[in-house]
Amino acid sequence: MEHQIVQDASxxxxxxxxxxxxxxxxxxxxxxxxxxxxxxVDINRNSVTSFIGPSGCGKSTFLxxxxxxxxxxxxxxxxxxxxxxxxxxxxxxLDVVELRARVGMVFQKPNPFPKSIYENVAYGPRIHGxxxxxxxxxxxxxxxxxxxxxxxxxxxxxxxxxxxxxxxQQQRLCIxxxxxxxxxxxxxxxxxxxxxxxxxxxxxxxxxxxxxxxTIIIVxxxxxxxxxxxxxxxxxxxxxxxxxxxxxxxFTNPRNKRTQDYITGRFG
Amino acid sequence: xxxxxxxxxxxVVAAIAFVVAIARARAAQQGGSVKMHSRIGxxxxxxxxxxxxxxxxxxFVWVVVEPIGLSRxxxxxxxxxxxxxxxAQRSLIVGQIETIxxxxxxxxxxxxxxxxxxxLGFKPMSEAQQVLKDxxxxxxxxxxxxxxxxxxKLRDAREWSRMILAGLVGLVVLAGFAxxxxxxxxxxxxxxxxxxxxxxxxxxxSLVAILTTLGIxxxxxxxxxxFFKLVSLSNFFLGTVWDPRFSAAGxxxxxxxxxxxxxxxGTLFISFVALAVAVPVGLFAAIYMSEYxxxxxxxxxxxxxxxxxxxxxxxxxxxxxxxxxPMLRDLGAMVGLNIAATSVLSAGIxxxxxxxxxxxxxxxDIISAVPQSLREGSYGLGATQSETIKRVIVPxxxxxxxxxILLAASRAIGETMIVVLAAGIAANLTLNPFEPVTxxxxxxxxxLTGDLEFDSPQTLVAFALGLTLFIITLALxxxxxxxxxxxxxxxx
Numbered sequence: 001m002e003h004q005i006v007q008d009a010s011x012x013x014x015x016x017x018x019x020x021x022x023x024x025x026x027x028x029x030x031x032x033x034x035x036x037x038x039x040x041v042d043i044n045r046n047s048v049t050s051f052i053g054p055s056g057c058g059k060s061t062f063l064x065x066x067x068x069x070x071x072x073x074x075x076x077x078x079x080x081x082x083x084x085x086x087x088x089x090x091x092x093x094l095d096v097v098e099l100r101a102r103v104g105m106v107f108q109k110p111n112p113f114p115k116s117i118y119e120n121v122a123y124g125p126r127i128h129g130x131x132x133x134x135x136x137x138x139x140x141x142x143x144x145x146x147x148x149x150x151x152x153x154x155x156x157x158x159x160x161x162x163x164x165x166x167x168x169q170q171q172r173l174c175i176x177x178x179x180x181x182x183x184x185x186x187x188x189x190x191x192x193x194x195x196x197x198x199x200x201x202x203x204x205x206x207x208x209x210x211x212x213x214x215t216i217i218i219v220x221x222x223x224x225x226x227x228x229x230x231x232x233x234x235x236x237x238x239x240x241x242x243x244x245x246x247x248x249x250x251f252t253n254p255r256n257k258r259t260q261d262y263i264t265g266r267f268g
Numbered sequence: 269x270x271x272x273x274x275x276x277x278x279x280v281v282a283a284i285a286f287v288v289a290i291a292r293a294r295a296a297q298q299g300g301s302v303k304m305h306s307r308i309g310x311x312x313x314x315x316x317x318x319x320x321x322x323x324x325x326x327x328f329v330w331v332v333v334e335p336i337g338l339s340r341x342x343x344x345x346x347x348x349x350x351x352x353x354x355x356a357q358r359s360l361i362v363g364q365i366e367t368i369x370x371x372x373x374x375x376x377x378x379x380x381x382x383x384x385x386x387x388l389g390f391k392p393m394s395e396a397q398q399v400l401k402d403x404x405x406x407x408x409x410x411x412x413x414x415x416x417x418x419x420x421k422l423r424d425a426r427e428w429s430r431m432i433l434a435g436l437v438g439l440v441v442l443a444g445f446a447x448x449x450x451x452x453x454x455x456x457x458x459x460x461x462x463x464x465x466x467x468x469x470x471x472x473x474s475l476v477a478i479l480t481t482l483g484i485x486x487x488x489x490x491x492x493x494x495f496f497k498l499v500s501l502s503n504f505f506l507g508t509v510w511d512p513r514f515s516a517a518g519x520x521x522x523x524x525x526x527x528x529x530x531x532x533x534g535t536l537f538i539s540f541v542a543l544a545v546a547v548p549v550g551l552f553a554a555i556y557m558s559e560y561x562x563x564x565x566x567x568x569x570x571x572x573x574x575x576x577x578x579x580x581x582x583x584x585x586x587x588x589x590x591x592x593x594p595m596l597r598d599l600g601a602m603v604g605l606n607i608a609a610t611s612v613l614s615a616g617i618x619x620x621x622x623x624x625x626x627x628x629x630x631x632x633d634i635i636s637a638v639p640q641s642l643r644e645g646s647y648g649l650g651a652t653q654s655e656t657i658k659r660v661i662v663p664x665x666x667x668x669x670x671x672x673i674l675l676a677a678s679r680a681i682g683e684t685m686i687v688v689l690a691a692g693i694a695a696n697l698t699l700n701p702f703e704p705v706t707x708x709x710x711x712x713x714x715x716l717t718g719d720l721e722f723d724s725p726q727t728l729v730a731f732a733l734g735l736t737l738f739i740i741t742l743a744l745x746x747x748x749x750x751x752x753x754x755x756x757x758x759x760x
Contacts, residue, residue, distance in 0.1 A: 101650030175651065
């Protein structure tokens with residue numbers, strides 16, 4: 001298992017901060033319509049990067065390029081170059097299934113499978129054969145639920161359906177499910193937009209803990225959230241990457257006029 | 269006077285009422301200076317309803333009550349020995365009287381005279397029969413004198429009855445017309461009235477459907493009870509031999525054996541074979557259609573598959589009889605199997621093809637209804653498309669798919685034509701799929717066709733079979749609906 005080795009290596013070099021993902025001149029087309037224009041950005045390892053911008057600015061589209069989720073849309077076409085640890089993810093030699101195991105994703109609306117809580121988390125390890133015994137799988141499920149801060153709430157009802165949990169719990173279950181495949185990167189597409197403030201706070205706390213081991217990219221509509229959780233922020237507008245930099249700098253001293261207008265609430 | 273003429277007249281008056289009411293409402297509006305409660309059209313409908321509905325109701329009552337009154341009248345007219353005849357003979361005579369009385373209006377004076385002379389005994393009755401026959405009124409035998417007398421009375425009574433009805437309807441129509449037209453004023457809530465009547469009409473329509481179902485069930489139920497008075501429950505439900513003997517008129521008596529089991533077994537056996545064909549094929553087709561096929565393929569293939577459902581079952585039947593059955597027999601002979609040209613296998617397979625669209629089309633809809641977010645969730649974890657389908661999509665859609673299969677099964681159980689042609693009519697209790705069997709529906713048909721008497725067990729058994737079949741398919745349908753409903757709540 002090649003990606004296993006890569007992943008172990010990434011854990012070994014935890015403190016080293018360098019770009020895991022480098023994107024150059026990425027263009028995305030939906031049929032005739034161009035949704036992204038020449039996006040180039042570096043995503044740092046073991047940190048949280050947030051993508052902000054008004055609706056329809058292309059931030060989710062770009063996020064979905066990183067695990068090639070756009071492949072599921074027949075009319076979507078991607079050009080340019082995105083590298084994960086130096087490897088071109090749009091290379092024909094690269095197996096998209098393997099890529100998605102390395103780049104996990106959490107969606108806007110919690111989408112647990114209509115299975116038990118246990119089965120939801122065990123899904124990824126099972127299909128990738130990550131564990132050798134039932135006991136190992138049990139331990140993995142438990143540790144993932146623990147990392148997602150959900151174990152305490154659900155430890156006595158792992159057999160109950162995941163769809164029966166509250167919205168916030170469901171979203172943390174989806175995070176547990178994502179980290180169970182031992183990814184290097186976790187993509188979060190507005191993970192808190194369907195949650196109340198308390199559940200949101202829990203998920204944000206979780207991101208803060210997870211960034212020690214994972215590279216996290218979050219798309220958010222809430223600028224406060226971007227400011228709270230991320231180290232770097234990228235501002236998208238009309239399909240273009242307008243500005244990217246340290247979160248503190250973006251929010252206190254934006255270089256671009258449009259960024260300033262957006263974060264001060266003058267449009268969007 | 270005919271009912272149709274009365275109803276037509278009422279309709280004409282109602283149309284006039286509609287026009288007059290609209291004119292009145294316009295006048296009441298005074299060129300727009302007065303605000304009407306309802307829009308003008310409603311006043312027209314208001315008057316039309318008032319004119320039409322009470323009159324139609326009266327006609328309806330007459331249609332129901334008149335025959336009862338008239339038949340009493342005839343019976344009083346008939347000689348005493350009539351009441352000693354059995355039911356069949358009595359209904360024959362009553363029918364004859366009906367026919368003659370309808371014929372009377374067609375006769376010319378000479379004919380009427382012949383009839384009158386025959387009635388009084390001056391001419392033979394056969395001559396009266398001949399006179400009627402010349403006008404196209406065919407009687408089975410020469411009528412008795414009293415029958416002709418009764419027929420004349422019947423005609424007169426009916427004419428009186430219609431005259432009275434016409435008079436009453438005229439009164440009611442005029443009253444409705446006058447009342448509605450005179451009550452038109454700006455404050456009249458015509459819209460509310462019209463909408464209440466419309467609602468009543470909708471309720472009546474749904475009642476018709478429900479009452480019809482109820483009527484069918486009850487009539488089958490009563491005949492079934494009648495059957496079980498003649499044949500024991502154990503003979504029917506536990507008997508292993510189906511041999512009802514003849515059902516010719518007059519044979520009577522419960523001589524045959526009415527074992528349900530061979531028929532039930534045949535029905536279930538063939539349905540099982542049909543499902544064994546339809547479920548895998550239909551399900552795989554559905555998965556291909558909903559998950560893999562491009563939009564263009566789907567646009568073409570889905571309707572093409574659904575055409576299968578539009579082929580009349582009799583066509584499947586002769587396909588099985590002429591093409592598929594013999595082919596199967598020859599194939600069997602090649603490998604040393606003895607397959608009858610009409611067999612469980614050939615009927616089952618052809619029926620399976622027939623119900624493929626039921627399974628595939630419903631399953632396709634159900635699989636497509638699984639939220640895209642579940643697919644993306646699975647892909648996002650690095651699952652392949654086939655892993656996603658096997659582990660997420662199909663399990664999530666399973667209750668709905670089971671519902672689709674059960675609906676297809678109830679369709680298979682009720683199927684008749686394919687079985688008649690492809691599986692034969694011999695009631696066998698066999699495990700061998702290469703032999704002919706028959707089903708409940710086929711036997712219902714064969715018991716009810718031909719020269720038969722309606723109170724022999726040979727005929728009544730059809731109702732018991734029908735009720736059994738009805739209960740089986742009803743149970744399947746209810747179960748299927750229950751499952752489908754449960755499935756709907758799944759993603760909430």
